[in-house]
Amino acid sequence: MIYNEMLVQVPMCSHDKVELEVCVIGGNDDIKKELSYHKANIVEIEDESGLAESENQFDIIISTKYVSSVYLNKALKEKGIAVQPANSLTDTELFEKVGKLMYINQPYWFFDEDEKIHTILFSSKKYHGQADIVRNKSDFIEHTEYYNTDMHISAFNYPTKVFKTILSSIKI
Numbered sequence: 001m002i003y004n005e006m007l008v009q010v011p012m013c014s015h016d017k018v019e020l021e022v023c024v025i026g027g028n029d030d031i032k033k034e035l036s037y038h039k040a041n042i043v044e045i046e047d048e049s050g051l052a053e054s055e056n057q058f059d060i061i062i063s064t065k066y067v068s069s070v071y072l073n074k075a076l077k078e079k080g081i082a083v084q085p086a087n088s089l090t091d092t093e094l095f096e097k098v099g100k101l102m103y104i105n106q107p108y109w110f111f112d113e114d115e116k117i118h119t120i121l122f123s124s125k126k127y128h129g130q131a132d133i134v135r136n137k138s139d140f141i142e143h144t145e146y147y148n149t150d151m152h153i154s155a156f157n158y159p160t161k162v163f164k165t166i167l168s169s170i171k172i
Contacts (some may be wrong), residue, residue, distance in 0.1 A: 002111070106122050
């Protein structure tokens, strides 16, 4: 529940467009349920190869698996946002690979129900995950059990040691 809320709500509440073109890669019913609370036209695909024919098509790409920056950059619109899982908050190899073609590239993190830490990589052609939160979206999400505006903002805060470790591999 928490994972799907944070995977969906963070990018959806960071894009200022009301009705969004969204691509879900390797999704599940819980992701679809989270998206149902927004105005979105949803395309579902199994893996990044499904993006090969897409060009400037999506406002948001939500993936449950790795997607290369080449596919993301090509498939996202001018102000597009993509999220995908990272192995850890210090997964600098992934941050560098995906960040090559993105303007903003920063991880966010949270704890799930079992107190396991999850890290998601937020990559964008325009929007900053923390600074560009759209409060007239995030403040009015009522169905969630974890996500709220404060959790969204705090998910992008890092301990000093972690920030120093990842600073050269992220774009903020």
